[in-house]
Amino acid sequence: MLKLLEDVMIKLFSAALLTATAAVAIQVLPAAPAQAKSPTCAKAIELINAAIDISGDSLDDATQQALSERLSGIAVLAVGEEKDAITGYANALVDENITDLDSATDELNRVCA
Numbered sequence: 001m002l003k004l005l006e007d008v009m010i011k012l013f014s015a016a017l018l019t020a021t022a023a024v025a026i027q028v029l030p031a032a033p034a035q036a037k038s039p040t041c042a043k044a045i046e047l048i049n050a051a052i053d054i055s056g057d058s059l060d061d062a063t064q065q066a067l068s069e070r071l072s073g074i075a076v077l078a079v080g081e082e083k084d085a086i087t088g089y090a091n092a093l094v095d096e097n098i099t100d101l102d103s104a105t106d107e108l109n110r111v112c113a
Helices: 002-028 039-055 061-075 080-094 102-112
Strands: none
Touching (some): 039 061, 039 102, 080 102
8 A cells, every 4th residue: 555655646746846847947948939921021922912802813914913013122122032932923923924823822932931
């Protein structure tokens, strides 16, 4: 009986110690920094979503042209991969040889998300 009581107390003490250690770690250790989109990426995505909300999934030529121009203007403020992804999407919008924006959208999401 004494051995059983001793085993139970050890397990309870271990669980309590683990819980206390975890609680202290949460309060003391800094959280990982949040990864936020850059303002440039956020604005590009905002413009794309607004155009889709207004026009639906099928953007007319005038909307595509206007969106492309706005995105090109934003891309000037970006650097590196962000600049390339935003410029690539803007160019894909008005390129007559591109009928599917999926690859440009995927790249923009990869870089900016």
